[in-house]
Amino acid sequence: MTALTELSLCAMREGLGRGDFSARELVAAHLAAIEAARELNAFITETPDLALAAADAADAALARGEAGPLAGIPLGIKDLFCTEGVRTTAASRILADFRPPYESGVTARLKAAGAAFVGKLNLDEFAMGSSNETSAFGPVVSPWRARGSNAPLVPGGSSGGSAAAVAARLVAGATGTDTGGSIRQPAAFTGICGIKPTYGRCSRYGIVAFASSLDQAGPMARTVADCALLLEAMAGHDPRDATSLEEPVPAWSQLLSGDIRGRRIGVxxxxxxxxxxxxxxALWQAGAAWLRDAGAEIVDISLPHTMEALPTYYILAPAEASSNLARYDGVRFGLRVMPECGSLADMYCATRAAGFGAEVKRRIMLGTYVLSAGYYDAYYLKAQKVRALIMRDFETAFGTCDLILTPSAPTAAFALGGKVSDPIAMYLNDVFTVPASLAGLPAMSVPAGLDPQGLPLGLQVIGRPLDELGVLDAARAIERAAGFAAAPARWWGAA
Amino acid sequence: MSTGAIIEGRTGPWEMVLGLEVHAQVISKSKLFSGAATAFGAEPNAQVSFVDAAFPGMLPVLNGECVRQAVRTGLALGCTINRWSRFDRKNYFYADLPAGYQISQYQHPVVGEGALEIALEDGSTRTVGIERIHLEQDAGKSIHDLNPELSYVDLNRAGVALMEIVSKPDMRSPEEAGAYVATLRAILRAIGACDGNMQEGSLRADVNVSVRRPGAPFGTRCEIKNVNSIRFIQQAVAFEARRQVAILETGGTIHQETRLFDPDRGETRSLRSKEDAHDYRYFPDPDLLPLELSEAFIEECRASLPELPAARRMRYEAELGLSPYLARLLTADMEQSVWFEALLAETAARQGRPAREVAEKAANWMTGELFGALNRLGLGIGQSPVSPAQAAALLAMVADGTLSGPLARQVFELMLETGEDPAAIAEARGLKQVSDTGALEAAIAEVLAAHAAKVAEYRAGKDKLFGFFVGQVMKATGGRANPALVNTLLRQALG
Structure with missing residues (x-):
């Protein structure tokens, strides 16, 4: 039965369609894998009963021939998406017992497509982090280990639980969210695929907000085709999110060809x-060579404001976060700490002091500072101007190329605890992913090889606004050429 | 006019300078950024959506009707309409501000400059500049007096759309401030943008007051927050100006601060000084796109405007020949002038005379008899038990001599009680005027016979007794005798 968890999402779908196995069997296999992988700490909340009920519903729908495109597919949901009646924590103490009475736009679509949610996945607290070490529910441990080492590694972040669960074959796919690289960097660290679509493709309704102008949901899965299928189900206009795009959703799963002949790839x-x-x-050059061999033209391009992207991001994202997180005040929901004979202000201070972790506090402080009277122009306004320059860089570059190829992250996965005390080193993880976030562009990480320690490395493809198909096709071409088949050797759950 | 506003201090004259920020609740079924209802007087927290309560992942979506009302208001006040405007967040913590920020238009309001002409008691007019109108959310309500140890929060009002209408510092007396608010209120009601109910808080004003030597530059201002009646505005202004003059005349300086008006004591007191002012950390709300208005939308708003009170008032004076007093009284309220115009049309039709000829009688009857009765019954014009058509029938019966003034008053009272038509009432109760010469001559003969001595006195020159005989004839006919006819016949009989 374990073989079922090894299948790609698309293969699971075909198997279910042919009746090779039932949705219940498929989901049960994954629930068993989850139970055996608790050491990874990938899940904050497991929902096996709900998953099995969804599987049974999928089996019934399959039998009737009315199954949705994701009927019976076991998915994990990053615990930043509100799920009706199921605890949603954002990996924070302040929401440790929060059960939303509503369903996020993206998860509602996935449910409607028939998916079986097996649980809520661990993440950095409020999606703030690049290693999944800021979670109030403990760090996620990567299923990968360096060759000849037992040292635990980070899965990347903030969608670290999603990445670990997909890589460890605990789920067929997972939702992630990406504000500055939170889908792409952990996907690269764990040898899986992850795509952040164009800003506005996926509804932000019901996703706990970090930085509203950057937050975007996307899928994480083991193949490019799996991502295409998931993204197709997740995307679409939602009138409850004013920034949601009123664009039709292309049938990416059918349109995906991997054919990039004649496309110009900018480096x-x-x-x-x-x-x-x-x-x-070397991997980056290999990637370019694979694309050239597949019929693309490689062009040298310049994105002059690349080095300004990271400081810009670390002004704008905390500024928005400092305001977005003001609602966690202990008044209406979530944690409340009321000091004896305390005032309202005392309650705010005690609640937020106890409820937020160090990284969240750091970013609230940063954001509050850059928006303060006297600093606004020098920081926030300046950063907005630089953001416009970064967008213009991409517009100019897309005059001479159709897609852009870069590494996904500057290094492979690092040791758990290795950078946790050095925020700047941690922030540098996002150096390649942040520019596309600031420009709102679709971008995807695809596994391309292993480093000498045997750890995965990923390449990133960035496309024009709304050109998810171009991004997926180039990623598919890399996937095909790289022949990446490595999976983490299972060390967990030794019976 | 401005002479009345001069404050004669010990050291010479002072002039007050007033600017108003009027907060008008927009008439709309739902709130500015959520679908929750807005009706006044609902159970606490009965009209609160998850958006209003700022639950995690909830997003604001702009209500187009509120924008429409703001644009219509701007057009009614002759303001420029900004084709591009933006919503900003005003950040501060308070228990009745769920998100920890208020969404407002700080930098780029939807409506720009305009002007409002106000008429003063002495018949003069003055133009008050409008600085801007912007849309913003109202906060909830904190209730501190229900429990000695707890505060309660009612979020029904949280998120309700307000227009903040900011005047220029163009007013110079309490009377001008009062006339400004009254005129503004009439316009808002006429166009249906705000119900203008100051008691329920639908319309309230922050009043900026400073004093200066006539012709000198502006002095330092104090802001009196949330004054909710025209009378209080005038009282607050008068008190505050005197307070500032007293300080300046004793060598003190005015400190910019926010003050509250205490209607029980008729005084203002300090709420917080400028030094304690919050740093609101305004920045563009990243959950909302900039508001862009098309020419077609603005034209549609313009076309939807009814005749405005000022135009209507001038028409009443010019076309109907009403006095400025009556014209102003009838146009102060849209519903009243609609009622008046219905009455006028019916009256003209019934009597077969041009509107201009019957307008004054109709206006006098409406502002005297009807307003008096409604006032006594505590009813608004909309709840009048007598319809315009019924009132026109009553006026027609007076005009054709069927009813005398006193009889008409009796019939009107019965109409108020029963809601029946005047003709039916007069018929059923025998309240028709007796104009039958024969019947009256008989009644006169009887009266004269019964008072032979008085007749003799009259004939001897005691003219004053004429009134006595009229009274006796009226009494004998149950008050129904046509008074003009009685006069004529009596004079004939007394020779």
């Missing part, structure tokens, strides 16, 4: 960082 020279490892550089 931005500014992404060649000083001190970048030779392995990564």
């Amino acid at each position: 931005p020279r500014e992404y060649r960082l000083e001190g970048m490892s030779a392995d990564l550089d």
